[in-house]
Amino acid sequence: MKKTKLRKKIKRVKNTNKETLSKKILLYLGEKSKEMLDLSVRIMFDFKSIRSEFGVNLYGNSYYLPREFYRLKKSPYFSYSPTEEKFYLTEKGRIKIIESVLRNKKMNQKRWDGFWRAIIFDIPEASRNDRDFLRKELRWIGCKEIQKSVWVTPFDFEKELMAILTLWKRDFRGNIQFLKIEKISGEEEIKQYFNI
DSSP, rough: HHHHHHHHHHHHHHHHSOHHHHHHHHHHHHHHHHGGGGTTTTTTEEEHHHHHHOOSSSSTTTTTTHHHHHHHHOTTTTEETTTEEEEEHHHHHHHHHHHHHHHHHHOOSSSSHHHHHHHEEEGGGGOOOOHHHHHHHHHHOOOOOEEEOOOOEEOOOOOHHHHHHHHTTTTOOSEEEEEEOOOTHHHHHHHHHHTO
16 A cells, blocks of 8 residues: 555656646747747647657657547647648747747846836726736836836847737737836946846
8 A cells, every 4th residue: 555655646746747748849839930939920830740840759658648638638828620630829939939038138137237127007997908018028027117117127138028918818908018228316226136
């Protein structure tokens, strides 16, 4: 009885160390796809090419591939076309990749170019959900709020942020302005916030 519990525990630990095929594919598509921000381009792949890219038998388990194929079909990040035998990246999948690109861009930015990027928006009270979503995204990508509708960052995220907003809500109501500026009042405090 104790041995089976121990085996189950070991199996659970092994499974948590594995990166799912969905995550691997999202990372792969993010690295390979230059068209990620061009929302008119549909991004697709077939399971055979992904198998060859990551190896036929990823974890030495013959049950792994059919199970992962099933999981990919059920994933919110991909839609499967049985007639074409291809997977298409959904809007949710594209958002996930763009968010990962933003995270990497923020982490890999080595030197500050001396310019601040300010995001200023005016979103009506009727679109409160849009405004809350925008604030959440700005906070998530590491912007600092300096007034109610004015956020600042040393990083250039304009294209990625607009792609996320467009994907999230096609009829996004509100005015957003991006400014590239040299000086801000209270700059020392903001520099400390961003460790510049």
